[in-house]
Amino acid sequence: MPYSEEVMEHFKNPRNVGKIEDADGIGEVGNAKCGDIMKMYIKVKDNIITDVKFNTYGCASAIATSSMATELIKGKPIEEALKLTNKAVVEALNGLPPVKIHCSVLAEEAIKAAIADYYRRKGIDMKLDDCASCEIGCCHKKSAGDDHQ
């Protein structure tokens, strides 16, 4: 199943690529062994994510989901960003092939990791969901992804 036009657009022209040198939170998820690593940088002011950037190593959908996910949380309150699901990312991209659904999970995780880092730096401990990206992100067969959609 080929990628949707939205995926290709975000792969071609990814939004928010790069780093934030003085980031308030940085999250990195995934595993080079599995072929995907996402690193997200956030800047927070008054509980609002004022800026977000990403660096991603991975396939086209990893890049596109990173791009879309950053777009979806930029300018949003942290609470709202925390509610972003992988499903919302997939929908915004007009679907992903089943075998690539894990990328959207990774994007969700990366945002949560960055926010957790932001809280950690403020001395607050935040529990991440245990739907850990590495469990579903890695070395899976087609059908495995289906479960997340």
Add this chain to the structure above:
Amino acid sequence: MPYSEEVMEHFKNPRNVGKIEDADGIGEVGNAKCGDIMKMYIKVKDNIITDVKFNTYGCASAIATSSMATELIKGKPIEEALKLTNKAVVEALNGLPPVKIHCSVLAEEAIKAAIADYYRRKGIDMKLDDCASCEIGCCHKKSAGDDHQ
């Protein structure tokens, strides 16, 4: 494997079709159940087969081999006719598909049966080969025919 041109020619224009009302010998071999019956009529004078006719129920190659076999013995001494092998008939027809080799055996048998009948009428008992047509002529699979070529 399609038929050779010679087979098709002898099927289209079979030689010596018909009956001889006052035949000196008549041989019938084959079995309607198996899909082939050949009936040969011979006229003998001074040990020479002066005339031969056949009637055949069967496939194109049964008709063609009957036709060719009668051609090969017409005007020949009986001893020579007895030596006619199915192989010679097949060669004269430029080959037969493996599955149809049994037809040539049937033709050989039919001639022998007609000659045996001729002898019998003269009070002489002649033994036919035991390569009886019905054993190989009937309801065989492809490979069986190969053995006879």
Add this chain to the structure above:
Amino acid sequence: MRFVYVDNAATTPMSEKAKQALFDAIDIFGNPSSMHSAGVAAFRSLDSSRQRIAKCLGCEPRELYFTSGGSESDNWAIKGAAELMSRMGKNHIISTKIEHHAVLHTLQYLEKRGYEVTYLDVSSDGYVTAEQVRDAITDKTGLVTVMYANNEIGTIQPVAEIGAVCREKGVLFHTDAVQAVGHLPIDVKKENIDMLSLAAHKFHGPKGFGALYIRKGIVLPNLIEGGAQERGLRAGTENVLLAASAAAALEDALSNLDEKNRRIAEMRDKLIDNILKIERTRLNGGRSPRLPGNVSICFEGIEGESLLLSLDLKGICASSGSACTSGSLDPSHVLLALGLPHEIAHGSLRISLSDQNTMEDVDYILSVLPEIVNRLRDMSPVWEKIKQEEQQQP
């Protein structure tokens, strides 16, 4: 000389639509599994072919798996179902005596491996009933495979009823619909079909392309292992080109089907009625329900091959029994299953019409057939005997 092709049950000439689709797709050369633009173009073409064929059968595209033809589909369905069955401790299969060799030889293969197969008798006009199937089902039965329409005698089986019995009993139901698809309206869902085999070359599509419909929920083991093509169930780079051609052929075959079939059946009936006027002939298979294009007749006293080759010399391509069995000297197992004696079964002729035939073809056949039959009978010792016996019993 006139050329009349009436062996459409053996294979059909490609329709103009099928050829055009093939020409149009000839440069869609990518591998549908490739991610780049050439691959995506091939994927889209294949996907659209699948959607179009699925629509013709009333199934979802993802229930349709492309294969190399009817034989592969039959082998896959039956061997696959056998494996599924055995996992559930079942080993009994029900079929009929008139299946195509692609089914029969597969069943024989399974019998050698411990499966038990009941081959249902057919009536003297070539039908099985859903009741026969019901009666044969035991708690060991895992699969029923009954052909939709017979390739030699054209009889159409009560597939929907058999399907209903199987559904009720929880037994898988496969139908070899190679002779039916493109010729009869089929709806796999309404007819309770779990698996259905088709082959494109029987409906004016290309040879070497077929499909197996597998109802959603049945996870059939592969016949061909390898890459993840066809949802992982049938490996091999997909035949994008022939799929496009097959889809066009099927849509074309089914357009105006009723009208076409009325016309074809008219030709069929004229042939049957007139051939039966020749003495000592009989129609094989009942008159109805019968494939619109099938004429199968036995001529006493002559042998089918010499009949068909004589017709061929007049430009008429017909068949004696099934072309695929030409490796054998046995009379057709289908005709024997009708109860015909060997010597009569040997004298069979099959004329199978398509939409490309005309009433002129029919008239031409009828104009040459009687003299051919006479010629062959005149040189037949069997016919001689029949005539002698006739005279003895006045």
Add this chain to the structure above:
Amino acid sequence: MRFVYVDNAATTPMSEKAKQALFDAIDIFGNPSSMHSAGVAAFRSLDSSRQRIAKCLGCEPRELYFTSGGSESDNWAIKGAAELMSRMGKNHIISTKIEHHAVLHTLQYLEKRGYEVTYLDVSSDGYVTAEQVRDAITDKTGLVTVMYANNEIGTIQPVAEIGAVCREKGVLFHTDAVQAVGHLPIDVKKENIDMLSLAAHKFHGPKGFGALYIRKGIVLPNLIEGGAQERGLRAGTENVLLAASAAAALEDALSNLDEKNRRIAEMRDKLIDNILKIERTRLNGGRSPRLPGNVSICFEGIEGESLLLSLDLKGICASSGSACTSGSLDPSHVLLALGLPHEIAHGSLRISLSDQNTMEDVDYILSVLPEIVNRLRDMSPVWEKIKQEEQQQP
């Protein structure tokens, strides 16, 4: 934008000769098993295709069996040989870790059914030796299956030598030559090959058509049961049309092979030499013997799919690993078998050239590749880490 297709190991565009042969044969529609003129015409066409392909392989026409492609051929050869073996009380098969999935998944299927398979390691540059095969043979060994040339990394195995060992030891030898036929001169007799698989779409022929060479004397059980086609070993109405096209494609592919291969290898070497100038890249598979058209390179710090899709945006169709494995997220088993770590194997790019490519294509690729690699590395956290580590160790 320039369009450059360099994914010829996945599939090839049909050559003009292959298309023309298909157009020329489109109206040869008879069933080769039919006895009438339409059938005979089809038989003759099929027969001539068989003779032409057989000649290209150095075998007799009757040793060549047509199939639906490489996967079917592989499945048939291996499952069939397994059955033959087990009749002789043997249950051990030898293969390699770098076979195509059509072979590997078939072997896994057999392992589940009690067969034992030794998967030979390959050297870090992707070769097995005849000695490894010899050492692995036991008195239980019935089959050796080693691919002729690898689809991902292009390494060519010592097939003739392995064949000699197998012949000496009385073990059947099958080779998956899907990537080799049409690209390398092959003589099945001289190379002691018992069975060889090929697929037409890898040498500019049509998809969905292949063959299995089976040495005379080996009676392989059927994979597909049914009619008596292909000497009774492979049922199904023959693909007359694609056979004609495949024969033309193969003859065309092999004409002036040396000259073509010299030209293709020149393009390959220019690509390899120049791509390796990009930092942190490595060639997968040894330089020689290597398929003339194969370039396989790993780029550290980036992932193959994003690389190939970036190339696609520039009109370049290449591949990352094998297209057929796109259902999986694992890095290629072939690259792992070379000993590459996962994170490096993920960054592979395969460029596979054919005679239809030009030096301009090569130059175009070389002109766009570096900036794409840079762009992806710039956004890669893995690359960032590599660079940091570099700075820490001066």
